[in-house]
Amino acid sequence: MPQFNEAELTAAVIRSFDNTPNPRAKFLLQELVKSLHDYVSKTNLTFDEWDYAINFLTRTGHTCTDIRQEFILLSDVLGVSMLVDAVNHRDRDGATETTVLGPFYVGEHKVTAHGTDISEALDGERMYVQTRVTDLEGKPIANAPVDVWHADGDGYYDSQKPEFLTEGPVSRARFITDADGSFHFKTILPCSYPVPTDGPVGEMIKQTNRHPMRPAHIHFLVAAKGYEPLITHVFMEGDKYLDSDVVFGVKDELIAKIEKRSDATMPDGSKASAPWHLMTYEFHVKPGEGAPPAPLGTKPAKVSEPAE
């Protein structure tokens, strides 16, 4: 008959997974039991705190919809998402650094002509983006599809708005690199914005005196054939949240220089009616395999107010 003290209880729970057929699942579960039990023992977790945790997890689950993913947000603000990214990209060999996919990769990336203003419908300071994809030796990679997406001037992605389904994507496109590995497009200068704060994760952010802001960035997903898919952001230099991104996604080399320009024409000869910004960035991908991640879905999320 069992008569458990703490150590015996933990050992019994670990043993209960001994017959798990999949060895990796067995390892992950037994290590999970060790970690959870170690946490409860070293913190002397009270019943009220356990209740709070059960309730927090339940509310987090209930906040998840087809398109809003509060558990991913929780993983993001606890730095777990970036750590998973880190342990899976230990050797970059000179390839561009990676960062989190984020919850707004929802599909609808239509192949778009170079030079297109992907935010034509939006107000904002114009930015000309010129980029290039090369291998680790600097050799250009042609015909690589690159998905691009970013938030609008209020900090919302198109997929967070009901118009997304009827009117289609905004600030979201796919470009195919030319013979030189290059592509260019126009958009607005992105702004820093808060992650959703109207759920349990936002409550935690507020109660711990953290801010909910992400520095301004553009998402890029480079899916060149024969190369590892590159999931990353490019951040705008000078943003005040670069040092304190709420999801810990910033890396030095992902910060692009943004030049303020007042030339009457942009590099592709198109006319500029007001001062504009020039963003230049080069992606380096490493040989490898792997499919790019599946989009999360194409249904619009509930529209919620950005905090502060």
Next chain:
Amino acid sequence: MPQFNEAELTAAVIRSFDNTPNPRAKFLLQELVKSLHDYVSKTNLTFDEWDYAINFLTRTGHTCTDIRQEFILLSDVLGVSMLVDAVNHRDRDGATETTVLGPFYVGEHKVTAHGTDISEALDGERMYVQTRVTDLEGKPIANAPVDVWHADGDGYYDSQKPEFLTEGPVSRARFITDADGSFHFKTILPCSYPVPTDGPVGEMIKQTNRHPMRPAHIHFLVAAKGYEPLITHVFMEGDKYLDSDVVFGVKDELIAKIEKRSDATMPDGSKASAPWHLMTYEFHVKPGEGAPPAPLGTKPAKVSEPAE
């Protein structure tokens, strides 16, 4: 600018909680970050595994209703609930051992006369339960309310059935101890039963080749004034799952001797129409404070089939 390797990332996430006003919350969150990050690093968690975890947690949240608590079940089958119980009851000083409250303490415990058959409506072998509540010196405790609840012959609690709301409690009552600290009642001999297996936690139980069974038991909650509330089960000796309770709740001293009897009358003089069982158990409570836990709710749960 941050350029995180794994250790720097973890340190940055810990620092992000430095301004948490509540010192205990700060400690719990920073230790949580350490534990989670340590888990990801030591397992080299893959993106697919992280996806599986996000999906599992989301489905667990979506399985929770007003009365079904899949996160408590997850905590139970990972031994976390019993460990929280253990770290909060390190010094028993001779008091009766505690065990988990479980998800079926839903209120509706009406004061009931000693001797009542609380399962009159149910088929099953009859059992006469005689119990007594004393302090640590064996002095009887009078006027103590004791809540009692257990499953029916199919393994369901009344609160899992729609009749609960209209027809009221079955196998669920409150007794008040007499001058001798005693109370007695009749019921059916409880049986071992599976925890719900139609949700994500049940899926985990199956995939890891564990069984979902709990050995037969009756729940008791002794709430004597001036004493620590005692939340426990009493298990039926001989049950084949005593050594492998899916929630790790069994302790030696919580196993009651059950005597088979064929006397024509029970100890209180009432007539027995068939052989019956006699369960005898004594509870010892320690001086202290604390309110008994609030019932989880009184709404009926979804009815689901017990597994195997």
